[in-house]
Amino acid sequence: MLKFCRNKLISIKKEDNDILSVHGVLDDHIYGLTLNVKISISKLEILSVNGKWNRWTTPECPRAELFLKEAAGYKIDEEITQKIKKNIGNKSCRHFANLLIDCCFSAKEAALLIKWEQAKKENPDLSIEEFFQQSLQDNSPSSQTTKDDIKIKKIEAKVEVKTSDKIETNACFDKNEIKGFIVDLHVHTSPLSPCSFASVDEMIIQAKKIGLDGICLTEHNHLWDEDEINNLRQKHGFNVLCGNEITTDQGDMLVFGFNKDIKGIISLEELKKQVEKSNGFIIAAHPFRGFLTFNVNDLGLTPGKAANRTLFKYVDALEVLNGKVTEKENGFTLQVAKILKLPISGGSDAHEVFEIGKYATCFSEPVTNNDELVTALRNGKFSPVIFK
Numbered sequence: 001m002l003k004f005c006r007n008k009l010i011s012i013k014k015e016d017n018d019i020l021s022v023h024g025v026l027d028d029h030i031y032g033l034t035l036n037v038k039i040s041i042s043k044l045e046i047l048s049v050n051g052k053w054n055r056w057t058t059p060e061c062p063r064a065e066l067f068l069k070e071a072a073g074y075k076i077d078e079e080i081t082q083k084i085k086k087n088i089g090n091k092s093c094r095h096f097a098n099l100l101i102d103c104c105f106s107a108k109e110a111a112l113l114i115k116w117e118q119a120k121k122e123n124p125d126l127s128i129e130e131f132f133q134q135s136l137q138d139n140s141p142s143s144q145t146t147k148d149d150i151k152i153k154k155i156e157a158k159v160e161v162k163t164s165d166k167i168e169t170n171a172c173f174d175k176n177e178i179k180g181f182i183v184d185l186h187v188h189t190s191p192l193s194p195c196s197f198a199s200v201d202e203m204i205i206q207a208k209k210i211g212l213d214g215i216c217l218t219e220h221n222h223l224w225d226e227d228e229i230n231n232l233r234q235k236h237g238f239n240v241l242c243g244n245e246i247t248t249d250q251g252d253m254l255v256f257g258f259n260k261d262i263k264g265i266i267s268l269e270e271l272k273k274q275v276e277k278s279n280g281f282i283i284a285a286h287p288f289r290g291f292l293t294f295n296v297n298d299l300g301l302t303p304g305k306a307a308n309r310t311l312f313k314y315v316d317a318l319e320v321l322n323g324k325v326t327e328k329e330n331g332f333t334l335q336v337a338k339i340l341k342l343p344i345s346g347g348s349d350a351h352e353v354f355e356i357g358k359y360a361t362c363f364s365e366p367v368t369n370n371d372e373l374v375t376a377l378r379n380g381k382f383s384p385v386i387f388k
Contacts, residue, residue, distance in 0.1 A: 005029065005251065007289075008099070009324070010106040018042050020110055024103040025195050026095060029247060029265055031055055032194050035068075035099050039107045041114060044076040046104070051096050054194030064093035068100075076104045180362040182385055183214040183241065183373075186254060186285065186319065186347025187356065192219040196351040204236045206353045210388060212360060214239030214367070216347075218254055221247060223261045226370075241373050245285060246271060250311040254283040254319065254347075257374035272314040281377040283345050284315040286322040287336075288329045303335035312340055317377070321346030321359035321384040343377075346384030360387040 024035040032055035038047040089097035189200040224242040243256040248268040257280035320334040346359035
């Protein structure tokens with residue numbers, strides 16, 4: 001049985017022609033930290049690093065943030081790992097160091113992909129494999145990709161073109177194909193969710209702007225006060241609901257209609273007992289996040305085998321559209337839900353403003369308060385929506 005879970009996420013944006021903006025998050029049941037790194041595409045050089053501790057064990061941890069700036073000027077070459085471990089890991093923190101290393105190598109791959117796109121302008125038939133091979137032969141600091149890296153790229157490319165991994169359109173509908181009341185059922189705001197970078201007001205304003213009928217605040221192990229929710233509704237003239245994303249020994253669960261404030265890790269079996277007493281509802285959030293890095297056929301993991309996981313005995317529905325996982329993982333969850341004959345939902349899992357409404361849940365009738373939300377969930381009158 002899983003007793004500990006660590007999540008790590010690296011996101012990259014091309015800020016301008018020569019700068020990558022890299023955002024790294026590490027979050028587990030003990031630590032929570034984030035990094036923001038600027039990296040030059042042409043030089044593969046760290047321009048700036050800023051970090052923040054959101055959850056720590058000793059007062060010494062936050063002091064580590066001060067030493068991160070020393071990584072500015074580091075080249076992402078074959079010595080970068082040892083350099084970061086020695087200078088940042090020892091002076092600052094090994095957690096920051098490990099996350100920074102992952103950010104650097106993710107940025108290195110992103111830079112190679114950008115250069116490949118540029119190279120294709122002159123040679124439209126140039127494949128990514130040929131480009132990586134050529135980069136290896138050049139033996140430059142920006143092209144130290146190994147043969148194993150190329151092999152992994154082949155596997156990932158093979159996975160992405162498998163039609164069986166795609167979301168079936170007859171199960172998850174585009175917002176223009178159905179009528180109903182559409183709510184983003186999975187939203188995190190700062191500072192209540194330490195991993196979020198958007199305030200609740202920013203999230204609500206954006207939700208109204210893009211045409212959602214409501215959002216549901218599902219902070220990590222935190223309950224919104226009902227008076228606060230009412231104030232937000234009145235302030236913005238918008239439908240605001242709330243739930244809770246609770247950490248269990250078998251993964252994260254979206255819980256609705258349950259007003260007990262759970263801190264730390266709880267067993268899913270115990271959570272189910274308590275939620276049932278409150279007549280609440282449990283949705284398994286992103287249940288296969290990180291499971292499908294490689295081809296599921298190579299791993300021997302089938303939807304049938306996955307459906308036998310113990311956690312599915314204790315949940316009422318599965319989140320099959322989640323904005324923080326791959327299309328392949330969402331599609332796999334959908335197949336499992338069909339086998340189990342469980343209801344399915346969707347949510348953006350938004351942590352930043354631009355993420356709100358990517359996926360959502362459509363209800364057959366309006367849900368204007370938390371009681372109506374739980375009733376609609378328990379009646380099964382909802383379906384996932386690809387909103388934007």
